[in-house]
Amino acid sequence: MKNKTFAFIKTDKKFVKLFFDDITAIKGLGNYVEIYTTSDKKYIYYKTLKDLIESLPDEFMRIHNSYIVNLTNIHSFEDNHIICKDLKLTVAKSYRECLMNTLQKMML
Template identity: 60%
Template sequence: MTYQQNFTFIKTDKKLIKLNFDDILFVKGLGNYVEIFVKNNKKYVYYKTLKDLIDKLPDEFMRVHNSNIVNLKNVEYIEDNHLIIGEHKITIAKSYKDCLLSSIDKLLL
């Protein structure tokens, strides 16, 4: 059985910070940087592109827009073309919608 790592470390503000994947709400791309939004209204700026990051994140993370990756575990609901995570409203781009909906179909009861 392969071990599924449930946390990572990121380097920000000269510190190495441990992040549990379950605590990550979503990631917003800012060119060569990303903002990682986590529970407790915290966010971290990390020097990494979204493209590099999505390859390293577990399967529950999905790209839903050119500038956003969301953690499906923390999505409260989907309405029209938006995902709601806490007080954040994240737009789902047309180009990512089919892929997102097919992933969600697999999670339906």
């Protein structure tokens, strides 16, 4: 399953199938993460951001100590904020240059 497009997470005592394309952002909550989706659903999952970023596809990028975003679901980026659906996320200074370089490669 090298090119997998989905993963299962255990939340609320059940396994939920999540497609990577449906994830907009992931917020770190200590040893847990809150996963935001394009359908406005939120899932709490027991895993740290550090562990999670290693198992996500390349279109996911850490933009803050507390946030990972799916680059394919970014609506806009201005100043130090990324807009993903209804979320306005701050980009930390330490992650800004890497994000800018990645976005430059995606420009027409």
